[in-house]
Amino acid sequence: AQTVTQSQPEMSVQEAETVTLSCTYDTSENNYYLFWYKQPPSRQMILVIRQEAYKQQNATENRFSVNFQKAAKSFSLKISDSQLGDTAMYFCAFRLYTSGSRLTFGEGTQLTVNP
């Protein structure tokens, strides 16, 4: 079974600064995906960024980037130039490279961006 761990229940950052959210996972599989989802107060689940395990290059999406360390089973999210709208719960998630496989979520990190 796969597990995902987020060891930072809460984090805060000043507007325009950079913050990094941590995530580690455990699996015996070699082919999988990793995701970061954002859940604002509206409770909607929004995909932020994804990474295929077979790709060595770290994924980036505008202000969001990841540091994927496959050997260490680590998948951190960096948010640059933080904005007030980034305030949300952030979930790291794991998914096997199999059609229809489940997403396994971490416990989440509540990020607050302060003005």
Place this chain on the structure above:
Amino acid sequence: EPEVTQTPSHQVTQMGQEVILRCVPISNHLYFYWYRQILGQKVEFLVSFYNNEISEKSEIFDDQFSVERPDGSNFTLKIRSTKLEDSAMYFCASSEEAVYNSPLHFGNGTRLTVT
């Protein structure tokens, strides 16, 4: 952009009553999922559905739960006899799965309150 639609947004029911949560997945998607999130906790997988049958279910998805795709558009989750501990946010999701890389798209969720 196509969306996953869930109704109702909030459902209040009495313990022991049956409840049906409804979802309209994105039209060309092939895999459908239900997840739940108890307040303050992580998002948990319930069930996945493909080709008109359950493809995977978690230990949470016991005999009190059932899913159905009654027509070409709706995907429903039924809880036969609700318990207080069923109070949670329930998310429907769908994925295209034409290629392995297709992400899950989540609906806005149904908040279920069992009194």
